[in-house]
Amino acid sequence: MNRPAPDLLKPRKTPQQSRSTVTIEAIHTATIQVLLADGVGRLTTTRVAERAGVSVGTMYQYYPHKQALLFAIVERQLDLIVRAMLEAAERLEGRDLRTVSDGLATAWLDAKMADLVSSRAIYGIAAEFDLAELMSRAKNLMVEAISPLLRAVPDARFADPDVTAFMLAALLGGTVRVVMEVGSSEDDLERLRQELPRACLGYLTMAACPYVRQRNDRQLLGRP
Amino acid sequence: MNRPAPDLLKPRKTPQQSRSTVTIEAIHTATIQVLLADGVGRLTTTRVAERAGVSVGTMYQYYPHKQALLFAIVERQLDLIVRAMLEAAERLEGRDLRTVSDGLATAWLDAKMADLVSSRAIYGIAAEFDLAELMSRAKNLMVEAISPLLRAVPDARFADPDVTAFMLAALLGGTVRVVMEVGSSEDDLERLRQELPRACLGYLTMAACPYVRQRNDRQLLGRP
DNA sequence: ACCTGAACACCGTTCAAGT
DNA sequence: ACCTGAACACCGTTCAAGT
Numbered sequence A, B: 001m002n003r004p005a006p007d008l009l010k011p012r013k014t015p016q017q018s019r020s021t022v023t024i025e026a027i028h029t030a031t032i033q034v035l036l037a038d039g040v041g042r043l044t045t046t047r048v049a050e051r052a053g054v055s056v057g058t059m060y061q062y063y064p065h066k067q068a069l070l071f072a073i074v075e076r077q078l079d080l081i082v083r084a085m086l087e088a089a090e091r092l093e094g095r096d097l098r099t100v101s102d103g104l105a106t107a108w109l110d111a112k113m114a115d116l117v118s119s120r121a122i123y124g125i126a127a128e129f130d131l132a133e134l135m136s137r138a139k140n141l142m143v144e145a146i147s148p149l150l151r152a153v154p155d156a157r158f159a160d161p162d163v164t165a166f167m168l169a170a171l172l173g174g175t176v177r178v179v180m181e182v183g184s185s186e187d188d189l190e191r192l193r194q195e196l197p198r199a200c201l202g203y204l205t206m207a208a209c210p211y212v213r214q215r216n217d218r219q220l221l222g223r224p
Numbered sequence C, D: 001a002c003c004t005g006a007a008c009a010c011c012g013t014t015c016a017a018g019t
Helices: A018-038 A045-052 A056-062 A066-092 A097-114 A116-128 A132-152 A161-181 A186-207 A210-222 B018-038 B045-052 B056-062 B066-092 B097-114 B116-128 B132-152 B161-181 B186-207 B210-222
Strands: none
Touching: A018 A045, A018 A056, A018 A066, A045 A056, A045 A066, A066 A097, A066 A116, A066 A132, A097 A116, A097 A132, A097 A161, A097 A186, A132 A161, A132 B161, A161 A186, A161 B132, A161 B161, A161 B186, A186 B161, A186 B186, B018 B045, B018 B056, B018 B066, B045 B056, B045 B066, B066 B097, B066 B116, B066 B132, B097 B116, B097 B132, B097 B161, B097 B186, B132 B161, B161 B186
């Protein structure tokens, strides 16, 4: 509903002189500062401009709306997380199911928990404007990384690695999101940390072909 | 951040005469209509009041903010879902692990998919204002329903049913949410429908004590 | 008890005028 | 090429005046 054309979300002007690059940077960091200090609800264009030391008009030369300010921040954060997952995927290529499962789950948790404040802030922003496309892109990247990883697991075969990767990405992303949004005491986060890897392994085991499941399960019995 | 006191979200005035009850109802349905017709972004107090056939001032006698309008809708929707889950829990009491797992997953999916439009609209609203408390309450109710259910499963023992219930609720809620937010083609929803029950069972099997896992797994091999 | 709607404060966005 | 800030349109909320 009411989604702006994608290119409108990008800075509308590319810097030609060095001073404008500085301006863009200043606006960007000012947005983060205001976001952390006052929350999304109190983030106004005037406040950001003031903090950045420029006039509102200047801001509108580089960011076409208020949304674009927030968009830039979310984009950077999603980038960090996607990169962490791609690195994990590379590192885990060819390892066994349990290692892959654990590796993905903890990589995801680490990436999200690394900057709790930013993560929470971003979930706070989420529906303030339309993040669907941005999230969708990030998710596709994850699926594209996980899918071949699943194919390369030596001790399991998946009927449809693409579907499994899709579901796994949704499971990881969604579970963490809900826990963080719901308020999430330290206890809750600790539980999440313990249980997410199990959920991940549980699903993957279930999605793998049956004989694998049995084999893998016997291994698990070895180490309670 | 910047959460209004809970009681401010409720109607500030209880109807004394029958005409005000009518007014409240009119405002409520007008909000839904505007939401569905124009989206959250275009929902304004004037528009709602106009559609309800009252003046803005009247609206503010019963709903202290714009947020309260949306709050009322989300509350009703969450209520429906929670109720569906409680009923499912009652129905599943004492059944075996697989039945319980499947029952919960499909009850959840059915409740969410029953009114796709509303569900999406609600996720769209979600961060527009602070739903944390509302969501938290709904989640607690679910955990309280699931936890005893897990205890009553005859063919499995859980080390900590509360933790498992907590995680299961997060898993169900989050996964569906992410898939719906990301845009979700019909294909994606179909995949979700197929995979969520497996994820649910996978996690529960993993969370159950090992000997159960093995037993349950043999059963599964019987019916591929 | 309930309703009205002009009035107020505030915010996002623009644009004519500057360097 | 880049910046300024008054001006405009719009929206959430209030309150004195009505029935």
